[in-house]
Amino acid sequence: MTDHFHDVHAAAAFRDDKLSKVNLHESQHMFCDVYCLRPGQVQKIHAHEGSDKIYHALTGTSRVTIGDVTRELVPGELAIAPAGEPHGVENASDAEATLLVVMAPHPSFGG
C-alpha cells in the first residue's frame, strides 16, 4: 500500500513490556495510531486539556474509561474523550486487543 493507505490489522505489532502504539499518520492536526494491548497492559487514566481522543475497538475486548464511566469496548464500538476529560484503556481480558486511536490536535507534534 502507499503511504496514504493502510491495512490496520497488518500494522498491529505487540510488545511484551508495555502497550504498543503503532503510528499510521501524524501531523500538527492529529495522530492516528493502532494501540496493541496484550492481556494486563494498560494506558493509565490521564487527560489532555486541548485535544479530543477517539478509541475505536478493532479486535479483542478493551476496558475503556471516559470520565467516571468504565466499559468493555468490543469491535464496532467507539469511545470519545473530549478535551479535558480523564480517559484510559486497559486489557483486562485474556486475549490480545487492538484499537484505532485518533487524537486531535496532536499534543506534541514536532515538539
Next chain:
Amino acid sequence: MTDHFHDVHAAAAFRDDKLSKVNLHESQHMFCDVYCLRPGQVQKIHAHEGSDKIYHALTGTSRVTIGDVTRELVPGELAIAPAGEPHGVENASDAEATLLVVMAPHPSFGG
C-alpha cells in the same frame, strides 16, 4: 450507551437521495462521522487546506481517492488525506458500505 460510547454499526443510517453522514462527535478539534453509502452514492473529490481526514472502512467496499491514487477500501483498511490533498469516496459496488470518518480540525465548527 452514554454520550461518550457508541455502537458504530447501530448508528449507521442510509438515505436514498445521497450519501448519509451520521455524526458521533464534533468539537472545534474534530468531527467523527459514520459515512453510509448506498450503491452509486458519491462524495466528490475535494480538498481542505487546513484539515486532515481519515477514512476507515467498516463494512462493504468503498472506492477512495487520495491525490492521484484510487483504491478499493475494505473493512480493516484506512486511507488518509493530509491537509490540502484532494480526496473523495464512492460506492461503486452493488452493496451498502460504511466508513468511519474523522476530520481534524473541524472545518466549520460553530460557523
